[in-house]
Amino acid sequence: MAATPTGPREFEPEWLQRSLDRYLAWGLVFMAVLIVAFPIYWLREPTLRADAKTEQDAAYMKSGADLFAKNCSTCHGPSGTGGTAPTLNSKQFLSTTSDNQIELLITGGVSGSSMTAWAQDYGGSLTAEQIRELVTYLRSLEPNAPSVPDWRTGAKAKG
Amino acid sequence: MTEASDTVVDVRNDVLEPQDRPVPEGWFDRVRHGEAWRSMFRHPHLDTPRGRALQSFSNVFLHVYPVKVPARVLKVRYSWRLGYIASVLFGVLLATGVYLMFFYTPSVTSAYGDMQQLRTGVGFGQLIRNVHRWSAHLMVLVVILHLVRVFFAGAYKRPRQFNWVLGIVLLAITLGFSFTGYLLPWDQLSYWAVTVGTNLVNYIPVLGDTLRDLLIGGEQIGQATLLRFYALHVAVLPVSLALVLMIHIWRVRKDGFAVKRGGVGAFAEESTDVTPIASVTAVTNVAADGRRVRLLGVVDRESVTAEERLTDDTVFTWPHMLVRHVVVGLGTVAVVLTLGVLFAAPLRGLANPNETPEPAKAPWYFVGLQELLSHFDPLVAGIFVPAGALITLIALPYIDRNPATESRYRKVAITIFSIVLLVALVLTVLGALFRGPGWEFIAPWQHSYLEL
Numbered sequence: 001m002a003a004t005p006t007g008p009r010e011f012e013p014e015w016l017q018r019s020l021d022r023y024l025a026w027g028l029v030f031m032a033v034l035i036v037a038f039p040i041y042w043l044r045e046p047t048l049r050a051d052a053k054t055e056q057d058a059a060y061m062k063s064g065a066d067l068f069a070k071n072c073s074t075c076h077g078p079s080g081t082g083g084t085a086p087t088l089n090s091k092q093f094l095s096t097t098s099d100n101q102i103e104l105l106i107t108g109g110v111s112g113s114s115m116t117a118w119a120q121d122y123g124g125s126l127t128a129e130q131i132r133e134l135v136t137y138l139r140s141l142e143p144n145a146p147s148v149p150d151w152r153t154g155a156k157a158k159g
Numbered sequence: 160m161t162e163a164s165d166t167v168v169d170v171r172n173d174v175l176e177p178q179d180r181p182v183p184e185g186w187f188d189r190v191r192h193g194e195a196w197r198s199m200f201r202h203p204h205l206d207t208p209r210g211r212a213l214q215s216f217s218n219v220f221l222h223v224y225p226v227k228v229p230a231r232v233l234k235v236r237y238s239w240r241l242g243y244i245a246s247v248l249f250g251v252l253l254a255t256g257v258y259l260m261f262f263y264t265p266s267v268t269s270a271y272g273d274m275q276q277l278r279t280g281v282g283f284g285q286l287i288r289n290v291h292r293w294s295a296h297l298m299v300l301v302v303i304l305h306l307v308r309v310f311f312a313g314a315y316k317r318p319r320q321f322n323w324v325l326g327i328v329l330l331a332i333t334l335g336f337s338f339t340g341y342l343l344p345w346d347q348l349s350y351w352a353v354t355v356g357t358n359l360v361n362y363i364p365v366l367g368d369t370l371r372d373l374l375i376g377g378e379q380i381g382q383a384t385l386l387r388f389y390a391l392h393v394a395v396l397p398v399s400l401a402l403v404l405m406i407h408i409w410r411v412r413k414d415g416f417a418v419k420r421g422g423v424g425a426f427a428e429e430s431t432d433v434t435p436i437a438s439v440t441a442v443t444n445v446a447a448d449g450r451r452v453r454l455l456g457v458v459d460r461e462s463v464t465a466e467e468r469l470t471d472d473t474v475f476t477w478p479h480m481l482v483r484h485v486v487v488g489l490g491t492v493a494v495v496l497t498l499g500v501l502f503a504a505p506l507r508g509l510a511n512p513n514e515t516p517e518p519a520k521a522p523w524y525f526v527g528l529q530e531l532l533s534h535f536d537p538l539v540a541g542i543f544v545p546a547g548a549l550i551t552l553i554a555l556p557y558i559d560r561n562p563a564t565e566s567r568y569r570k571v572a573i574t575i576f577s578i579v580l581l582v583a584l585v586l587t588v589l590g591a592l593f594r595g596p597g598w599e600f601i602a603p604w605q606h607s608y609l610e611l
Contacts, residue, residue, distance in 0.1 A: 016230070016474060023486045030489040034496070041500060045283060053279040128268055129509035 057136055064137025067130055075114065080141060082151070085115065089141050090148035102135045211475040221481070225412055227473035228480050240487050241305035242411075245333075246404065247491045248298040252336075253397065255291040258283075263343070265389035267382045270345035271509045278506070289499035295337050296611055297495065299524055302333045310555075310576055313564030320556035322410040325403055327552050332400045334524060339392040341522055342385060348610055350510035351519040353388075354380055355529060359521075362541030379512060505610060517596035518608055527583050530590030533598050548579075 068080070080088030087093065106126070109117035118124035119131060126134075183192045190196055191203070201217045204210065215221040231237055262281050263273045277284035306326060309315055315323035342353045357380070360371040376383030507516075521529045531540040551558070559572050566573055591609050595601035603609070 012474065016479060019233070020479060020482055023482050027482070027486040027489055030486065030493050033493055034489070037496070041286070045286075048285070049279055052285070056275060056279055127509050127511060129271065132272070
């Protein structure tokens, strides 16, 4: 793109034009990179997010299972099959209780029962993240949960 | 291209509204000649000296720039474009920051969950967070490099002393931005980096405890701190930075562009001695080939002298400076986007005040101080050194009265600055890369405890 002799740029030196053209070329390269790269990322984006979700759920499930074995299984039974406290591995319980509800129950406990408040904010031993891990673990039981209609009375259901 | 050369405006006959304007051809031409277009853009595109000057004069955005700049300013080596890159990064941070604000609640119970949600549930959430984080680190780095460049160029000297001071203020605001943003993810990394950082305030004599309480809103970092840092990060600091940056850029223009060799002091003194003249002034520019260009505009006396003194080597901002800025801006965006795609911003476990990670490190720009603290008394390393450095930096243009900008006449200043810079660099590298649990020496190839 050399300046034409009669063109409008004759009032500026030629090196300036050449330098400008070089910058314009670089600008085109950057634009092309951005224009090509964006749709590629866009296409991959939902997969990346789903992968991140799967990965996080797997990690939460694993640590949630550990936490459950240490803190909950004495009363709720191993894997939530029930004991002195309600059966948690129950289709009826899991399908009618939302993640938020479970989280609140663990966080604040159940007044008048031996279920204490577990959150550190209320004098318990678990962090908010650990409670979310427990919720993820319990939720992961739902697809294979057996039908236990009287899940509230964990011990009787078991015995 | 025959058509194009027919419509080219002849330099000797540059008219904005030619009587024999060609009949519009095609839809684009018709739009460009339509009333709506012409009400938005005051005059047609005109590639002549006058046309280029008018592009700047009649556009509010281009009005940031002078109509003409010295040709040497266009050279990369003149400034390495560091100040410009820093402001582009600020723009990127504003845009990505607003997006992150849509999905974030500054509460200790939900902040960390919001971070995970960004990764797993929000469209482009992770990418935007990555770009925000890497741009922030890069901005701190670029602002520091800008300071170093300005020092070595001697560009803080008269008449730009106060702009250097504003630059130090901008550096402080940038660090404040990065530090307050560090806490917001509410993970172990942010909690403990900010704990270590705010503990430095404790060493201030007498006022230390009060200041720390004021900063974090309690005995230890908690909900009050998170909300405080959030408010500073999204409201106070952006407004402050925008305001000071505005003055900083305005002064770059008003003080004249840094002159590398000779005569800058003379220029400044002369221009301040000029008797004030009428605010509406005709400025006559003489182009290289002897043609005269007349601009009628509201200008102050300093820019009149600047225009007059720099006519011989100046070129039009539009398009030369502007194209360079757009391209460098695009390049900056491309770099931070690439970083964002390739490297994920770290997210450790939820913040836990009862579990101190080993080692707990301050953010990288403060880790040099942390390293210094492990060698000296807290009062020396925590207060005298940083406060002394800050005060010296601010006062530098008033202490260093040597008018020379060439390095061979500034050996003392350059030697001292280089030594201080080297010490700071060594301390930072040592603290960031060579320290492990218990602040014991560990080589980075054994195990890296560097956290960004």
